[in-house]
Amino acid sequence: MNADALNGRLLFAIPKKGRLHEKCMELLAGADIQFRRHNRLDVALAMNHPLALVFLPASDIPSFVGNGNVDLGITGHDVILEAAIEDRVAEVQRLGFGRCKLQVQAPEAGPIKSVNDLAGKRVVTSFEVLAGAYFDKIDASMGLVGESKTRIQYVGGSVEAACSLGLADGIVDLVESGDTMRAAGLHAIETILETEAVLIRSSTPKHAEHTALISLISSRIAGVVAAGKYVVCEYNINRDRLPEARQIAPGRKAPTVSPLEEPNWVAVKSMVIKKEVARVMDELVRIGAEDILIFNLDNCRV
Ligand SMILES: Nc1ncnc2c1ncn2[C@@H]1O[C@H](COP(=O)(O)OP(=O)(O)OP(=O)(O)O)[C@@H](O)[C@H]1O
Numbered sequence: 001m002n003a004d005a006l007n008g009r010l011l012f013a014i015p016k017k018g019r020l021h022e023k024c025m026e027l028l029a030g031a032d033i034q035f036r037r038h039n040r041l042d043v044a045l046a047m048n049h050p051l052a053l054v055f056l057p058a059s060d061i062p063s064f065v066g067n068g069n070v071d072l073g074i075t076g077h078d079v080i081l082e083a084a085i086e087d088r089v090a091e092v093q094r095l096g097f098g099r100c101k102l103q104v105q106a107p108e109a110g111p112i113k114s115v116n117d118l119a120g121k122r123v124v125t126s127f128e129v130l131a132g133a134y135f136d137k138i139d140a141s142m143g144l145v146g147e148s149k150t151r152i153q154y155v156g157g158s159v160e161a162a163c164s165l166g167l168a169d170g171i172v173d174l175v176e177s178g179d180t181m182r183a184a185g186l187h188a189i190e191t192i193l194e195t196e197a198v199l200i201r202s203s204t205p206k207h208a209e210h211t212a213l214i215s216l217i218s219s220r221i222a223g224v225v226a227a228g229k230y231v232v233c234e235y236n237i238n239r240d241r242l243p244e245a246r247q248i249a250p251g252r253k254a255p256t257v258s259p260l261e262e263p264n265w266v267a268v269k270s271m272v273i274k275k276e277v278a279r280v281m282d283e284l285v286r287i288g289a290e291d292i293l294i295f296n297l298d299n300c301r302v
Pocket residue numbers: 017018019020057058059075076077078079097098099100157174175176177195196197
């Protein structure tokens with residue numbers, strides 16, 4: 001693609017593959033950013049905004065955004081900390097996917113039961129900055145210096161195999177369900193960090209003219225994220241029980257209450273956090289609510 005084609009466009013970096021890619025594609029569709037990505041091209045021009053998507057490895061996105069080569073980006077919070085570039089990127093919003101933990105893990109069957117047991121030994125990881133900083137503190141607290149300090153070795157992937165291959169006494173890696181570590185015979189001994197995908201922009205943007213488009217895109221993305229987080233709960237209830245119903249499902253500002261063609265009965269509508277909906281319905285039933293209906297949201301602005 002000709003570099004002139006990008007002139008004046010907001011550049012938005014998206015993970016080109018891996019765990020975050022599909023969810024990012026869903027976000028772009030929900031935010032109505034339309035584009036056609038040609039085979040093997042890592043830059044795609046949006047058809048309905050002065051914007052271009054740049055598909056990059058998740059781990060390169062913090063430095064591209066921090067150095068102002070692109071204006072906006074999505075990557076993991078862990079990746080930003082690992083790039084040690086937090087001062088040059090501003091977190092616009094958390095995105096509610098790509099949630100996992102960076103953990104210290106060691107063989108289930110072995111003698112290592114705590115991080116202190118692992119201090120001074122061999123640790124393999126793809127997160128050498130975060131693991132290094134973490135074990136520096138542990139080493140210092142145990143008085144380990146020079147040759148006796150924990151040895152951190154970088155590998156690019158399949159970190160979980162390092163212990164059984166005899167390369168490491170423990171590892172530092174991402175864990176979501178725990179299936180990978182269990183299958184490798186490892187168990188968690190400490191959590192260093194909890195992470196999720198984040199939308200970031202440069203703290204020192206080179207193109208001030210993009211400010212309005214950045215807030216439009218951020219607001220659309222926030223709407224898609226909120227639509228995944230909330231459902232609409234609608235039910236009928238006797239007006240006398242409204243104060244209790246409001247306590248159970250207060251909504252974001254207040255519930256919408258409409259009269260029913262039944263004396264002293266009302267229909268109530270409120271937004272409820274998806275993860276809490278079963279408990280909310282149980283409690284509404286307990287106070288006499290009837291005909292409780294739950295609606296998923298396609299999109300919203302809240
Ligand atoms: N199991 C997981 N569950 C949820 N999120 C994860 C998981 N593993 C990784 N992530 C998130 O996705 C980010 C990218 O991880 P992923 O393994 O896809 O990257 P990658 O190693 O760069 O991908 P690839 O090797 O395919 O290029 C991580 O930094 C983390 O924020």
